Amino acid sequence: MRDRSALGGDRPPPASYAQERAWFAARLTHDPPTYCVVDEFPVHADLVAGDLVAALALLAARHESLRTGLRVVDGRLTQDVRDRVESPVEQVDLSGVGYADQVERIRALREALARRPFDLERPPLWRAAVVELGEGAWSVLFAAHHAVYDTASSFNVRAELTEICAAKQEGREPRLPHLPCTYGEHARRERARLTPARRAELAAHWRERLAGLPPVHTVALDRPRPSTRTFRGAEVRAALPADVRTSLADAARHHGTRPVVLLLAGYVALLHHLSGSDDIVLGLPVAGRAEAATLPMVGALVNMRVLRVDVAGDPGVTALVGRVAAAVEADEAYDMPFQTLVELVAGPRPPGVPPLYQLAFNHDPGGVLGAPVSSCEEDLLLDLTDDLVRVVYDVALFDRATVEALLSDYLRLLATALDAPDTRLSQLGPSRAVTGVGPRRAAPVAAVAPSTACEREVAAVWRDLLGTEVTDVHQDFFSLGGHSLQALKMLATLTAAYRAEVSLRTFFADPTVAGLATALRREHQGGTA
Structure with missing residues (x-):
């Protein structure tokens, strides 16, 4: 057909x-x-x-x-x-x-x-x-x-x-x-709407909103972060307690907001205690159906947005909920494709770290969690329906026991916040001590110019595609301004030249000249470029 x-x-x-x-x-x-x-x-x-x-x-x-x-x-x-x-x-x-x-x-x-x-x-x-x-x-x-x-x-x-x-x-x-x-x-309309003028407006908003964004969260890990992502995940799930379900609607009316904002505020409070940071950054899905024409449509319209919440000053629950709601509302008029946001807000990207956010939240009212997952895109994802809650986690970073305790702490903290809205953030912390190795900081690496024939060939293709010289084989493709479709085109050129099979997954795990040259040499099937 x-x-x-x-x-x-x-x-x-x-x-x-x-x-x-x-x-x-x-x-x-x-x-x-x-x-x-x-x-x-x-x-x-x-x-x-x-x-x-x-x-x-x-x-x-x-x-x-x-x-x-x-x-x-x-x-x-x-x-x-x-x-x-x-x-x-x-x-x-x-x-x-x-x-x-x-x-x-x-x-x-x-x-x-x-x-x-x-x-x-x-x-x-x-x-x-x-x-x-x-x-x-x-x-x-x-x-x-x-x-x-x-x-x-x-x-x-x-x-x-x-x-x-x-x-x-x-x-x-x-x-x-x-x-x-x-x-x-x-699809054609959404691309037409992203005019150069609108793109500049969005870029200005998000560059200001995400200025000084931490390159990675500071939630303690059970083991050092590997330099390449494995995308292997697991989950822990539990029923949302009956007292929490019955309290949500009344508490939302008390705070003048929606139940999802209370669930999100509880997660923000937990992450504050687990990380010791007042600057909480989350990935948040948005429906992407602002236009009336898209409301009856069946199709994929969800976008990921970066939510940033300042929790400094030990606010009470009521003030914390207000800050979370204000942070959500501040960005609603500035929705842009997440992959474009990554391109526009370039910054340090330590090896193995997802761009912009590594912690995520999702609420699907009326939804069903379905079969257990065995992969993940973020370090941690809190996923809720009307009656269930689960945490999906990266098994390279966290042990199951740690995540079970994290989920238990979230449910306890949420129940307290719903019942006692005057409670201070400092009083909502986990009852256990937070342990772990903490995030591993990437050591500075001296610039290394392309030296092998394969590295020079990769660097030349990047230069033609991105319009910039590659002076360090450890520079990240995306921090140089590349995006996913350019990566696809670049891989098609190089894999054809080397008669090699290098997948997007392999490239995304180490998107550098050195990493790609190593993969090309490893997968080379005996041909001559």
């Missing part, structure tokens, strides 16, 4: 900024559940399995993202939009199975759907299972890659699926929301 956008000679739409991030991130880890979400939609209607398969096909026909893959064309990541796709739907009959067995079988099916990898070049990037439970009850399990689906998409899919099924049962046409634009049009 040909790319619909290519018919008539038009160029395919560019990947959106969110798709770019998902595409690159998926190449840094080989753990499918990290980039796949599995939603479960209950359906109660007098239908047959074929009706639900047809409903999913209608959703795919309406929403371009559900017929889209990603491919590189001339060094540019583009959307491969198909006119139609075969609906990858499995039908499972559990109507004759007891309730306990149904729950276990659905759990196993969810995990199987999550762990089966997607090929991002082969749409559709979703799959589903229609499960018959008996007496008009159904469960639709819907698994999709983050390159085409996000949290807001799940609400849209559920609403449309419910309406399609109701219409089928009532013998009428479904009343579905109008889609003002396609996802491809959205």
Whole structure:
């Protein structure tokens, strides 16, 4: 099936900024559940399995993202939009199975759907299972890659699926929301909006906002940070205590804010105590749906934003919540693609350290945590739903026991903050002593000019691509102004010349001339450049 956008000679739409991030991130880890979400939609209607398969096909026909893959064309990541796709739907009959067995079988099916990898070049990037439970009850399990689906998409899919099924049962046409634009049009619009003038405005805001940003947090580690990232992760999860769940809404009204701000403020307080720093920096996902045209859309629109909170002066809980809310609001009008932010706010980047932030927070109300993950992008991620909380952590940095204690401290601290809003930050600290090796500081390295033939060749390609001389083989590609798509083009040139297979994951682990030259020599398959 040909790319619909290519018919008539038009160029395919560019990947959106969110798709770019998902595409690159998926190449840094080989753990499918990290980039796949599995939603479960209950359906109660007098239908047959074929009706639900047809409903999913209608959703795919309406929403371009559900017929889209990603491919590189001339060094540019583009959307491969198909006119139609075969609906990858499995039908499972559990109507004759007891309730306990149904729950276990659905759990196993969810995990199987999550762990089966997607090929991002082969749409559709979703799959589903229609499960018959008996007496008009159904469960639709819907698994999709983050390159085409996000949290807001799940609400849209559920609403449309419910309406399609109701219409089928009532013998009428479904009343579905109008889609003002396609996802491809959205991707073109967001790039058109980032004009040179707007880019300069955003750059000025963020350079001021992130001036003096610490290159790495000071939370104590269980072992020294390795010079290259492994992306190997694990998680610890627990139920959100009932007293915390019941207190959140009342406490939010008391503080004049949303429950998520209280959950975030509790995490900020914990990180202050674990790090000893008054300057707390976090990665925070934002929905990316400020335009009305994007509200009914199914697709990836989430962006990562850097949140910076000053907690100096031992504020009380009420003041801390106010500072967190003010920090969130201060940046809402200055949303920009995270990868562009990394390019604009260049700074020191110690080896093995993710840029700008290494600690993250995510809140997915109504969401499901899904299968345990075995990879991570940040050092620590606090991830909450309405009733569960987990910490995803880098196993190269932290022991499980440390993270279990951290999660316990967060839940205790949060309960105290909700019950006693006059409590000072200093009184919210963990009851245990914080131990660890602390962040390892990179020792200064003397500049080393490219010396081998391979290093000189890599430096020459970087110079042509970035417009700057490389005088030190330990200089970071991204600190020199490079970005991810330029890295892709550069790797394509050098791997072809050396007949070597060097992955993005390998390059991102050590994005220097020395690191890439070593990888090229190691993977060289006997050819001559």
